[in-house]
Amino acid sequence: MKLFILLLTSIAIRGEEIKVETDFICIGNVEHEIDVLKTDLDRPYSLVVDYSTNVLYFSYSLNNIDDVFKTGFINLNTKEFDDLEGVENGFTQTIDQNKHQVYIGTNDGIYRYEHAKKAAEFYALSGTDIWHIYYKDVIYYSIFPNQFFYTYINGDVVKFKDLQDTKVDQFVIDNEDVMFFTNATGLYGQRKGTDAAKLYNEYATDGVRALTTDINGNVFFCRFDGIYTVDKAMASVNKIVDLSDVYSLAFDNVNNIIYSDESKIVRLKPKKDKAC
Ligand SMILES: *[C@@H]1O[C@H](CO)[C@@H](O)[C@H](O)[C@H]1NC(C)=O
Numbered sequence: 001m002k003l004f005i006l007l008l009t010s011i012a013i014r015g016e017e018i019k020v021e022t023d024f025i026c027i028g029n030v031e032h033e034i035d036v037l038k039t040d041l042d043r044p045y046s047l048v049v050d051y052s053t054n055v056l057y058f059s060y061s062l063n064n065i066d067d068v069f070k071t072g073f074i075n076l077n078t079k080e081f082d083d084l085e086g087v088e089n090g091f092t093q094t095i096d097q098n099k100h101q102v103y104i105g106t107n108d109g110i111y112r113y114e115h116a117k118k119a120a121e122f123y124a125l126s127g128t129d130i131w132h133i134y135y136k137d138v139i140y141y142s143i144f145p146n147q148f149f150y151t152y153i154n155g156d157v158v159k160f161k162d163l164q165d166t167k168v169d170q171f172v173i174d175n176e177d178v179m180f181f182t183n184a185t186g187l188y189g190q191r192k193g194t195d196a197a198k199l200y201n202e203y204a205t206d207g208v209r210a211l212t213t214d215i216n217g218n219v220f221f222c223r224f225d226g227i228y229t230v231d232k233a234m235a236s237v238n239k240i241v242d243l244s245d246v247y248s249l250a251f252d253n254v255n256n257i258i259y260s261d262e263s264k265i266v267r268l269k270p271k272k273d274k275a276c
Contacts, residue, residue, distance in 0.1 A: 031274035044260035047250035086120035105130025175217025
């Protein structure tokens with residue numbers, strides 16, 4: 001069912017394909033090298049990077065029919081790829097950057113992975129189907145299928161009061177404590193501690209597939225047709241690059257863009273002094 005919903009959002013007009021022969025792509029008037037990190041993955045999703053180890057975590061689909069997901073990782077320094085041991089059906093990931101722990105939302109609660117131990121263990125919320133998870137000081141999560149939004153703090157589940165009447169699909173908090181979230185209507189920004197959501201853009205169809213922040217806490221997101229950033233002064237969005245069939249988005253620990261499409265994960269590295 002989750003995959004079905006993801007697929008629905010991917011019925012998209014195929015824009016111009018990125019020519020693989022060209023070895024760069026132009027973003028913000030700078031040439032960026034196209035560094036393919038891994039191919040032959042089925043819709044890698046929920047990309048997150050642990051900045052201390054520069055390891056990328058993500059989930060991907062194991063087959064086209066059922067909701068069976070695997071959580072994998074790629075060491076961005078060595079390009080080593082493997083699956084995480086100890087967790088099944090992880091669909092959404094987030095990182096506690098201070099403690100270097102990865103929280104993985106599955107169809108049966110939250111698992112926690114410690115890089116040093118190289119194993120995931122059950123953490124909390126057995127029986128809960130997690131749709132989206134986000135960590136900043138505490139764990140925020142929405143559940144499937146109703147997308148109601150909660151916090152998990154010291155063993156207590158509490159509906160998150162700022163967003164208690166809202167469904168939440170994707171969620172991040174930026175460097176100025178502004179929360180960005182999406183639902184079936186579109187993308188919203190809302191200062192933490194208030195309940196006044198500002199509509200940044202309506203997306204009745206083909207909405208936001210992933211919301212993230214870069215290493216400076218600035219908000220970026222992807223839709224099927226490329227990568228965007230937000231303009232808080234104007235409460236609007238700006239596209240920074242056209243890409244084809246983007247699924248998810250993250251930044252590595254030196255602020256390179258990492259994105260996935262339906263079959264691969266790519267890093268975009270700016271080439272110094274190469275204007276375009
Ligand atoms: C999305 O969130 C906004 C702001 O809270 C709300 O007004 C809107 O009704 C929500 N849309 C859906 C479909 O839940």
